[in-house]
Amino acid sequence: MMPFDFIRPANAAEAVAAHGAEGEPRYLAGGQSLLGALKLRLAQPSLLIDVARLPELRAVRRQGDAVVVGASVTHAEMAVLTDIPALAELAGSIGDLQVRNMGTLGGSLANNDPAGDPAAAVLGLGATIRTDRREIAADDFFLGMFETALEPGELIVEVSYPLPSRAGYAKLRNPASGYPVVGVFVAETASGVRVAVTGAGACVFRLPDFERALGREFSGKALAGLSVPSDDLNRDLHATAEYRAHLIGVMAARAVERCG
Amino acid sequence: MHLSLTINGKPVEAEVEPRTLLVTLLRDHLGLTGSHVGCDTGQCGACTVHLDGRAVKSCLILAVQAEGRQVLTIEGVASGETLHPVQEAFRDRHALQCGFCTPGMVMTALDLVEHLDRPDEEAIRQGLAGNLCRCTGYRPIVEAVGDGIRARTGAAS
Structure with a gap:
């Protein structure tokens, strides 16, 4: 790791102000992805701003028909929230125990790893991401590989998940890394059925054909015959693009079965 | 700093x-x-x-x-010369071979013993997913964690 400065601001406003510093400042939440990037010198920030304990980012509350989760809530803490069982189950399936105890919701979303689990629930439920300066719909947030709509210095404060009538998540987990080779989140929400896929492309994406089919008939059978073109899917030593395309159909059907 | x-x-x-x-x-x-x-x-x-x-x-x-x-x-973890019950369970079950992974295994086991309600093997194995044993001696480790959970909850084996 290259040397850097470190501060722990008292509130979100101070954190954002600190990010205006010269050089290359960067927020640090749980650090479960960032520490690895620092060691490899893929990231060489001049300043780390610790946002893990900011009170505004640590709260969980019910607000109308939504559950609002602070950005610095850990995956382990999300795994015991009861408002949306599929969301808790997803959080409890991330990485391993130690990673879940440190890693945070906001850190995962801001990093936007192509195989991040939390992004699937955010897009699948049509959640809203609130930052220090605006609200961003999930459909507008995830732009590409490790790329989001966040501006320089913009800090995720919390995520508002609308309560679905039913939702489910299924993934094929890479046994070594724990990341999903393909993960599919299916939800029936007030705005219709949503299907979000992680692990398969540059970042999480929706499947309009699958959504329409499930909107007509909410069952795994309704997906029979549907396929996903493999052209733009990831291919690596773990899986070919064709295999990932196949897995999307399998995981989508399993996610539907798991919908409570 | x-x-x-x-x-x-x-x-x-x-x-x-x-x-x-x-x-x-x-x-x-x-x-x-x-x-x-x-x-x-x-x-x-x-x-x-x-x-x-x-x-x-x-x-x-x-x-x-x-x-x-x-x-x-x-x-x-131990109190003086007295091992913690989870450490005792590791000893009873021979849940270590070369011992290199053992400190980390015990620390993860303590978290699992505290937070798992029952000694479900699948849950224990998933809980230990972040700890590697290069001797591959997982079975006795899983059993030791199960013993720890049973000791805490009073569940029958």
Whole structure:
């Protein structure tokens, strides 16, 4: 790791102000992805701003028909929230125990790893991401590989998940890394059925054909015959693009079965 | 930077660079060499310690992230010469071969024993997913964690 400065601001406003510093400042939440990037010198920030304990980012509350989760809530803490069982189950399936105890919701979303689990629930439920300066719909947030709509210095404060009538998540987990080779989140929400896929492309994406089919008939059978073109899917030593395309159909059907 | 935290129940003051890993503070600055560095990439779990009561990988945390917090390492688990029941379970079950992964395994096991309601093998195996044993002696480790859960909950074996 290259040397850097470190501060722990008292509130979100101070954190954002600190990010205006010269050089290359960067927020640090749980650090479960960032520490690895620092060691490899893929990231060489001049300043780390610790946002893990900011009170505004640590709260969980019910607000109308939504559950609002602070950005610095850990995956382990999300795994015991009861408002949306599929969301808790997803959080409890991330990485391993130690990673879940440190890693945070906001850190995962801001990093936007192509195989991040939390992004699937955010897009699948049509959640809203609130930052220090605006609200961003999930459909507008995830732009590409490790790329989001966040501006320089913009800090995720919390995520508002609308309560679905039913939702489910299924993934094929890479046994070594724990990341999903393909993960599919299916939800029936007030705005219709949503299907979000992680692990398969540059970042999480929706499947309009699958959504329409499930909107007509909410069952795994309704997906029979549907396929996903493999052209733009990831291919690596773990899986070919064709295999990932196949897995999307399998995981989508399993996610539907798991919908409570 | 100046750092104040509690390690194994004792207040500790230290001067560290911000880039110092928690495991480096423990091993190199404080001589607590029970937490092992197996991979330094967050894969193996041999460096697992508790931060405010939850298992974390001390090679994936900066020492400054532990400012003001409670750290428990393997050195703080036994009471003098008396082993913790989970350590006893590891001994009873022969849940170690070369022993390199054992400190991390015990620290993860303590988290699981505290937070799992029953000794379900699948849940224990998933809970241990972040700890690698290169001797591959997982079965007795899983059994030892199950013993620990049964001892805490009073469940029949």
